[in-house]
Amino acid sequence: MAKSVPKQEIGKNYNDFASKYDKAEAVPEFLGLNRLRKRLLSQAEGAVLEIAVGTGRNLQYYPAECRISAVDISDGMLGFAKKKADALGLKVDFQSMDAEALSFKDDSFDTVVDTLSTCTFLDPVKALGEMARVCKPGGKILLLEHGRSNRGWLGRFQDWRAEKHAKQLGCVWNKEPQDMVMDAGLHVISARQSFLGIFHTIVASPPAR
Numbered sequence: 001m002a003k004s005v006p007k008q009e010i011g012k013n014y015n016d017f018a019s020k021y022d023k024a025e026a027v028p029e030f031l032g033l034n035r036l037r038k039r040l041l042s043q044a045e046g047a048v049l050e051i052a053v054g055t056g057r058n059l060q061y062y063p064a065e066c067r068i069s070a071v072d073i074s075d076g077m078l079g080f081a082k083k084k085a086d087a088l089g090l091k092v093d094f095q096s097m098d099a100e101a102l103s104f105k106d107d108s109f110d111t112v113v114d115t116l117s118t119c120t121f122l123d124p125v126k127a128l129g130e131m132a133r134v135c136k137p138g139g140k141i142l143l144l145e146h147g148r149s150n151r152g153w154l155g156r157f158q159d160w161r162a163e164k165h166a167k168q169l170g171c172v173w174n175k176e177p178q179d180m181v182m183d184a185g186l187h188v189i190s191a192r193q194s195f196l197g198i199f200h201t202i203v204a205s206p207p208a209r
Contacts, residue, residue: 037061040142040201046110051099052117056081071097099127104134115144119171128184132206141204145177149197
């Protein structure tokens with residue numbers, strides 16, 4: 001397994017990449033990633049926390065009644081997300097924060113969202129544990145993540161390419177998202193793979209406490 005990039009480097013890399021991010025994601029969005037976002041985020045409700053909000057690509061898909069808070073380790077990405085929120089007429093509480101050390105109190109949110117980010121976290125199981133901690137009992141954790149394909153040839157290609165891909169983009173794309181979710185103690189409600197198995201959509205709930 002390729003090593004994740006250190007946090008300080010991740011923040012700097014995404015500050016530098018922020019202005020190019022939406023353009024880089026244009027092709028997968030056009031091919032259906034936007035539909036995966038829309039389908040998943042239609043399940044969000046109440047007080048919502050989005051982890052690693054990036055440039056705010058998810059903001060347009062939240063139900064109107066949601067009260068959104070959003071965090072990211074990159075101030076550059078947050079700047080673009082704020083512009084999107086303003087253009088959409090949304091009031092969002094944006095904060096610069098490490099996903100592995102959230103400053104929110106326990107049981108603060110009805111829904112916690114993370115998309116395409118656990119692949120970049122230094123300790124994704126810890127970050128998922130933090131998502132569970134701040135999610136209310138009976139709430140939902142909605143995940144759309146890069147992960148190892150269940151197609152043999154493609155999974156092997158991801159393994160072969162993983163180290164170089166991680167160094168270029170900070171994304172370790174051959175992790176197993178569902179295994180990480182279970183290692184963090186979350187209960188998996190549903191899980192499916194799309195785009196030749198590369199994208200993993202998971203709906204989970206926090207452990208009983």
